[in-house]
Amino acid sequence: MNKPETALLALRMRAWVSTAGAHIRHHIHDPLQVKTKSSRVDLVTNLDKQTEKSLISAIRSEYPQAQIMGEEGSGDHVTDLSGLVFFVDPIDGTMNFVKQKSNFAVMIGAYENGHPLVGVILNVMRQELYWGGPQLGVFRNETPIDHVSPLALPDGLIGMNAGMFAYDRYHTHQLFKSCSGVRMIGSAGIEYIQLLEGRQIAYMSHLAPWDVAAGRVMAETLGMQLSRLDGHPLDMVTSGDVLIATASTDAAIRTIALAATPS
Ligand code: 2AM
Ligand code: CA
Ligand code: CA
Ligand code: CA
DSSP: OOHHHHHHHHHHHHHHHHHHHHHHHHTTTSOOOEEESSSTTOEEEHHHHHHHHHHHHHHHHHOTTOEEEETTSOSOOOOOOOSEEEEEEEEEOHHHHHHTSOSOEEEEEEEETTEEEEEEEEETTTTEEEEEETTTEEEETTEEEOOOOOOOGGGSEEEEOHHHHHTTGGGHHHHHHHSSEEEOOSOHHHHHHHHHTTSOSEEEEEEOHHHHHHHHHHHHHTTOEEEESSSSOOOSSSOEEEEEEOTTTHHHHHHHHTOOOOO
16 A cells, blocks of 8 residues: 555544544443453453444445454454455453443554554543554654653563463563563553553563554554564464563563573
């Protein structure tokens, strides 16, 4: 896609995500139908499903040839990344949405033949829309973001999945001692925003492609690094343990996270 086409795509994605966010805010105090998926703490609500359906129908009306991977099952079964592929997470941080009515996001990532094109993350309750891509730059609403945190590992905060920290996976307790502190927000999208804003130097979690996609486009555009910690290549089709880190901390974090455990 050339630059004008990509700019138009970004404009459309921003409009779809903004409309979804407005709809969620409008219904924020409505009674919710909450169901569990893989576990007691893996939730889906009627608004997750409804929002995904609306986003996917908006995408299909403008880009009928595209493949769409959505979390809640309304999309396609995507196995290869050829052509235009959209990754849709209608509500990222569903537990926060249910319990806190804040700290959740709507996210869409667009990729072309596996290459990052445009990412959009909306902090729904704060109405802050992060968007951009390699051809466009990265923005908060209309304001460009052009720098990332220059902090070294001892001086920065790391966002983590609570389970990864609780069970000390990837030496997260050692990482905790080596940085300025650990934070757990419960939404991959909101964690990505902390990185884009320079408030955290890294985020590590077990993530699915729709959790990774939108933020990856923007984080990489700003020079941050994404990698899998579980030894698999980053493929945007499977779930896995992912590290997103600033260029100045990626190597130091990986050295600690992947150090052999003495037996
Ligand atoms: P979700 O709310 O869209 O499911 C913290 O739970 C973060 O990890 C959220 O961004 C959440 O996205 C994501 N996540 C990924 N896999 C998950 C799972 N199996 N259960 C709960 N959250 C998951
Ligand atoms: Ca979910
Ligand atoms: Ca998610
Ligand atoms: Ca979700």
